[in-house]
Amino acid sequence: MSNPVQETSRLDAEGAREFLAFTLGDEEYGIDILKVQEIRGYEAVTRIASAPEFIKGVINLRGIIIPVVDMRIKFQLGTPVYDQFTVVIILNVGGRVVGMVVDSVSDVTTLTREQIRPAPEMGSSFDAQVLMGLGTIDERMLILIDIDRLMSSPDMGLLEKLAA
Template sequence: MSTPIVTQAHNTSDIPCEFLAFRLGGEEYGVDIQKVQELRGYEPVSTIAGAPDYLKGVVNLRGVIIPIFDMRIRLKLGTASYDDTTVVIILHASNRMVGIVVDGVSDVTTLTPEQIKPAPNFNTDISADYVTGLGLQDERMLILINLDTLLLDKELDIVADSS
């Protein structure tokens, strides 16, 4: 089982945390930098029949089959479009290598425990268990996500069963 992103409720030390900031639509999100393997431009993928629409397919990355998830579709943020700024972030989630398609990458941001606020309680039917907190830095706000919860094992099993 992997360690969740440290939030103010869990972090009793004064150790800052680093997050890779990326854009989806008009919002900025952050993922624990320790999970990030590499950044790549978007390339065509091999599709998998019967997969959810946000699982774009798989790519062969140096002999490893990597599932590619489109975060705009996964988070129901509208139709995805792919251009020169579209980025695939290769990272470790649910003990596997995966790729997530995002609109663009901003930077690596360091947040102190005081800058990480607990995730708000969403009163909707949409599960937001993947939001671990909000990173506040001056006028900037990052929605901090835990990809281990967002990309569930059952979704990754589709890829394992198909390969």
């Protein structure tokens, strides 16, 4: 359960939040812009033996070795294609730096509280716990990911369980 005081502190005076919008396949997703450290072009990673398939490997980011997760593989959205649009979003989550491979990044979008709808129940095939909701802007819809919860989930194994 999220802390309402903590949630409110991330909203500006009008109750708006900024999200970095990115694509995976045909869908657009959004994550809290405050978790994003930088955006880099995709580069070769060093594979780690016995790591889950969605963990592509590690990269050396200015002397810090960070794990890189391919979100297309993680969300089972088909075979990833690495091209000139593929980027790695460098995140700072729970005090740890993690890379996230996505198909492309589009923009930073501001959403008000009224534009964020609860996520529907998806059954057991998808962990709805990692969804913050759905952001709606005219005809556009962003699937909002709770990146803290996703990166600290037991199957990821990247971060210690974050304090509730």
